[in-house]
Amino acid sequence: AQTVTQSQPEMSVQEAETVTLSCTYDTSESDYYLFWYKQPPSRQMILVIRQEAYKQQNATENRFSVNFQKAAKSFSLKISDSQLGDAAMYFCAYRSAKGGNQFYFGTGTSLTVIP
């Protein structure tokens, strides 16, 4: 089975600064999707951004962007101009493009935003 690793259990960032959360994954497949989900204190899981492996261009959603390095099997999330509302647990997830739609989640990174 594929594995997703988030090596930073906790991170902190000053408000308005930039922070990068790391994610690596292990797969033998070439076609897959990667996701970052945010879980704020409300505990709701919210999709932040997605990346398709066959697309070279890094995905961007407003202040959130990814650095997708396919050869290195790395998928980091960059949050620019951090806001207090960005404080949350962030989960990286992998899904194969083959049928079945199995998702593999990392263990999460808890982000604290310091005012």
Added chain:
Amino acid sequence: DSGVTQTPKHLITATGQRVTLRCSPRSGDLSVYWYQQSLDQGLQFLIQYYNGEERAKGNILERFSAQQFPDLHSELNLSSLELGDSALYFCASSVGLGGRGPGELFFGEGSRLTVL
């Protein structure tokens, strides 16, 4: 609002009891997933259904069972409850079985189960 509805939001019960958690997927979604999240832990995949059929099973205990009904709603049954079953139980849905297309998961707000 993700469009996924879970009930109840909170549930407190005693050890040895049985509870049922309910999930209505987003309109049009055929796949339903159940996840368990214990305090300050990651997501444990329990089980996946697609259009009424079980598709994948994760770390689901034998005391737990689930099903997906013809109207696509799903129920997770937890029996002979133990203290360690206290957790947040998430339901998520997706359009189909993935393949091409993002097929991301849309999560409900979760059902928080406390076993005393």
